[in-house]
Amino acid sequence: MDTPKIPAPKDEGEKQVLDKLVAIRDQLQLRKLDRTTYVRTQDVMVLYDQVLEQVKRLNEIRGGKATEEIQENRVDRVVDSCFQLLSLFFMTIGRNNEAPAAYALTSTIKRLLDHLTEADLFSAKDLESMSQTLEHLSDIVNTTPDTQSAPYLETLIAKRIERCRASLTALQKKIEDIAVPLRPTAEKLVSVLRQMAVINTKSKVDRTNFPADIHRYVAQLRDISDSRKDGHFVDEDGNKLKGSDKVVALMERCQLYTGIILEKNGTFPDKWRPVYDVLIGIRNELDKLSLTQAWSLRETDLYDFQRQLDKIDESRVDGNWVDDEGQPAELYVQRTLLYLIRRCYGYIYHLMLSSEPVSEALLPIYNQLQTLKRCLVEVKKCGVSSVRELYPYSMKLNSIDNMRVDGKFMVGEDIPEGQGSVTTLLADCFDLNYELRVAAEASEESNDSTPGSRTPDV
Template sequence: MDTPKIPAPRDEGEKQVLQQLVLIRDQLLLRKLDRTTYVRTQDVMVLYDQTIEQVKKLNQIRKGKITSEENQVDRVVDSCFQLLSLFFMTIGRNNEAPAAYALTSTIKRLLDHLTEADLFSAKDLESMSQTLEGLSEIVHNTTATNSAPFLETLIANRIDRCRASLAQLQQKIEDIAEPLRPTADKLVSILRQMAVANTKPKFSPSDIRKFDSQLKEISDKRKDGNFIGSDGEVLKGSDGVSSLLDRCVSYTAVMLERNGQFPDKWRPTYDVLVGIRNELDKLSLTQAWSLRETDLYDFQRQLDKIDESRIDGNWVDDQGQPAELYVQRTLLYLIRRSYGYIYHLMISSEPVSEALLPIYNQLQTLKRCLIEVKNNGGVSSVRELYPYSMKLNSIDNMRVDGKFMVGDDIPEGQGSVTELLAECFDLNYELRVAAEELTAKSATPEASS
C-alpha cells in the first residue's frame, strides 16, 4: 500500500474487506507499539480470528473469478498475517502454523538474494533447509481448530516454493567437485568480510589489503587458469570458482579505489540500510533480554520497500539513471545482511511468552553457570552452591498450583520454563551430591585416626 503501483480494489465487497482489514492492521500496529504491558494471548487471538473472518469473505468474493492482479487488499492481508505471525512468536506459540508465515517470507527473500548474487555456501543452505523441514512439520501437525485450512495451505505452498529455490542453489554446489568446495566457501567468506570492511564507519585500506595474500594463495593453486585435481584433470566447477576468485580480486581493486567514499545521491539509502543493519546487529547480541519479535516488522517493511523500489534489479535515480555496479552491490549486501539478521533472530525465538521471558532468561543463565561449574571440576563444599539453590527455590516458589502466573493469566511456554527449571535443579543436585562425597572422603582419614 506504500506504493502507487498497487491499485485499489474495484469490487465493492473487496473494498469493505479492505476497510475492515486496515482497522485490524492498525490495531495490531498499536498493540506492537505498546510496551507498558506484555502481549496477551487472548488479545492476539481476537485479532487473528477477525483477520481469518475477513480473508474468508475475500475468498468467497473472489470464488470463480480469474484474477492475477495484486491489489491493496492483498497487501493488507500480507501485513496482517506478517504482524500476527510475529505476535504468535511473541506470545510463545512458535510451533503453530501462523508463526511460520513471517519466517517463510524472510527465507524467500534470502533465497532470492542468494540466487541473484550467486554468492552462498553449503552452510547457508543447510540452515534454511533444516528450518523449512521444521516449518513443514509444524504446518502438517497443526489442527485447524479455530482457523483456516487456507492459511495452512498458503504457508505450505510458500514452503514448497522455498524448497524449489533451495534445490536449484544446492544443485550449484553439487556442480562443484568435492575437493574444490572448501576453496569456494573460502572465497564466499572473503567477499563477505570485504563487504563488512567496506561498510564500516571508517574505511581502512589495510582491512582490504590483508585479503590480497589469501586471494593470491588461492590463485596460485591454479594451473593455466584452472583448478586441477590429484589425477591431473580439471576439477568440476573450476570455471565457476575461478569466476568467483576474479570477482574477489576486482572487488578489492574497486574498494581501494573508492576508499570508503559513497556517491552522495545514493547516500540517504545507504545510511538507512547501514542503520538497519547496525540495529539488527545489536539486537542479535542482546536478543534474549531486549527483543520483542514484533519489533522485526518495521525492519522488514523498510527493507522490503527499498528492495522492491528496484527497476529491473537495480536502483534508479531521479534522472532515470541506474546505480553503478559498486553502489548496487554495496546496497544489496546491506539488504541481504539485514534479512540474514532477521532470519537468525526469528529462528532463535524461544517458544515462551514475553511475560515469562525474564524467568526463562534467568534460568538459562543459571543453567550455563551450573554447567560451567560442573565442567570445571564442581565445588569443594555444598556451601558454594547456596546462591544457586536460593535462586532456584525463589523461582520455584513463584509458581501457583504448578503454573507461573502473571496476574490472572497463565502465559504460554509453561512447559519450556518448567523443563528448564527441572534441568537446573538436576544439575544443582548432581553438584551437591559430588560435593558431599568429596567432603565425606576428606573427613574419613581424620575419623579413623
C-alpha cells in the same frame, strides 16, 4: 502498500474488506507499540479470528479463484501485513510451533533465497540452515490440527514453503556442479568476498588501516589464484576439475570487487548516501538486538525493519536502483547496497530462529533460569568442594519455584504460554544443583576422613 504500483480494489465488496483489514492492522500496530503490558494470548487470538473472517469473505467475493489468477491489489498487501504481524505476535506469545508463526519466517527465507539466487554468491552452510528450517516449518504446518477457520493460511504457507524449496533445490544443484575437492575453495572465496564487504561497510571506516585490512584478503586471493594450473583448478593428475570455470569466475569477481573498494577507500557516493545510511542504521540496530535478544527483543519489533527493507528492495528497477534522472547505480553502489540488504535479512532470520517458545510474560523467569543453568554447568566443569558454594543457586531456584501457583507460573489471572518450557528448564536446574550437592557432600566427607585433615586441638 500505498505505492501507485499496487492499485486499489475495484470491487465494492473488496473495498469493504480492505477497510476492515486496515482497521485490524492498525490495532495490531498499536498493540505492538504498547510496552506497558505484555501481549496476552486472548488479545492476539481475537484479532487473528477477525483477519481470518475477512480473508474468508475475500475468497467468497473472488469466487475461490487461485491467487495467481487475480491481479494483486491493495487488499492483498494489507492481508500480507496482517498475517506478517500476527505471525510475529504468535512468536511473542510463545506459540512458535503453530502454523501462523511460520508465515513471517517463510517471507524472510523467500527474500534470502531470491537474493542468493540474484547474487549467485552462497555457501553450503547458508543452504543447509534454510533447508532444516523449511523442514521444521513443513512439519509444523502438517501437524497443525485441521480447522475450518484457517485452511487458507495453512494452504498459503504450504505453497510458500514449496516455492522456497524449489529455489533451494536450484541453488543446491549449483553446488553439486562443483567437484567435491574444489568446494572448499569456492567456500573460501565466498567468505573472502563477504569479509571484504564487512570491512567496506563498517560504520566508522579507519582509512589509515583500510588498505591493510583489504590487502590481507588480497594475499589469500593471490594464493588461490596461484594454485591453478594453466588457468584452471586441477586434480592431482592434472585433470581439470568439474566446476573450475565457475570458481575461476568467482575468483575474478573477488579480484574486481577488491580493486573497486580499494579505489573507493571506504567512501560512498553522496547521491546514494541516504539509502546507504538507512541500511547501515538497520544493520547496526539488528546487530545490537542479536547480542541482547534474550532480554530486549519483542519479535513484533522485527516488523518495522522488514517493511523498511522490503520498501528499499522493491524500489529497484530491473534489479538495480535508479536516481532521479533514471540513471542506474554503478556496480560498486549496487553490490554494497545488496550486501547490506542481505545482511539485514540474515539478522532477521537469525532472530526469528532464536525466538523461544515462551510468552514474553515468562521470558524474565526463563532467561534467569537459562543463566542459572549455564552457571551450574560451569560449576560442574570446575568442580565444587563445599555445599556452601551452592547456597546462592539453591536460594535462587527455590525463590523461582515458590512463584508457581498450583504448579503454574501466573501473571495476574493469566496463565501465559510456555509453561512446559519454563518448568522443564527449572527441573534441569534442580537436577544439576542436586548432582553438585551430592558431589560436594562426598568431597567434604572425603576430606574429613583423610588423616591429618582435622585441625589439632590447642
